[in-house]
Amino acid sequence: MKIMSVLLILLGSIGLTSCSHTNSQIPNEFIETNLRHLKDDEGYQLNKFGVKFTDGKLEVNKVGELHKCEYQFSDGKLLGIDRGEWGGQLCFIPTDTAKKTLKIKEGNIKFIFSFKNKLYFIEGLAHSTTNTGSLYKLYSSINSFVFKKIMDFDGAPEAFAVYQNxxxxxxxxxxxxxxxxxxxxxxxxxxxxxxxxxxxAIIDDKNIFFGMQGAIAKLDLWEKNLKFYKNKG
Incomplete structure (x- = not known):
């Protein structure tokens, strides 16, 4: 009976610790709100908040419009440009300024990344009645790049992360x-x-954080529960 009591206390302590850890990730300047109150807030349209983990702590900062992404090589870099309805492109800019910039593809480039030692990029556009996106694999060789479409999305990708493969x-x-x-x-x-x-920004399946318009949000995949937090200021 004593053993059972000890186990229950330990399990309860683990649960409280996990809950406390999750709550402590929300910065003090943010308070929980609901979607209706969030949309009524005067600062909703004015502020965009981005999230990331730094040294195991959730960091929230105001962000502006992101119009480019980069991927570095030893001899240059890939540059992705996204100008919304005015288009964009993916190109390679050599470190050697005597060499010309190589244009790879037209399109609104959102992300360039390495996954399992392969290169990929994501493009997308949401404007008027257009709301599409695609994932591509990128192959490189000396002075050339070739890309292959892997899949389409039924909406424009806006945020991206790699988690557990x-x-x-x-x-x-x-x-x-x-x-x-x-x-x-x-x-x-x-x-x-x-x-x-x-x-x-991700801790685990129960703690997935999003930066967004006017707020941040936390998603618990197990409970299918989404909570919104707005800035107190």
Whole structure:
């Protein structure tokens, strides 16, 4: 009986510690709110918050519009440009200034990244009635690049992260997981009503944080529970 009591106390302590750890990740200047109150807030349209983990701590900062992404090589860099409805492109800029910039593809380039030692990029556009996106694999050789489309999305990708050998992608509306290049919708309509996600920071399945328009949010995949937090100021 004493052993059972000790086990129950230990389990309870673990649960409280986990809950406390999660709550402590939310910065003190943010308070929980609901979607209706969030949209009524005067600062909603004025502020965009990005999230990331620094030394195991959730860091939240105001961010502006991101119009480019980069990927470094020893002899140059890939540059992705996204100008919305005015287009964009993916190009390679050599470190040697005597060499010309190599244009690879036209399109609104959102992310360039390495995954399992392979190069990929994501493009997307949400404007007027257009709301699309795609994932591409990029092959490089001396002075040339070739790309291959892997899959399409039913919305423009806005935030991206790698987690446990999976790609996690937040579009204008849905939240996706891509494992073994099979696309699964984890949560439908999570970003409806103009929340515009811009970043993802992950502890585990119960603690996935999003930076977005006017707020941050925490998603618990086990409970399918989404909580919003707005800045007190």
């Amino acid at each position: 999976k790609l996690l992608i937040a579009t204008h509306i849905n939240f996706y997981s891509i494992e073994n290049f099979k696309q699964v919708v984890i949560y439908k309509n999570i970003f409806r009503n103009g929340l515009y996600p811009n970043s993802i």
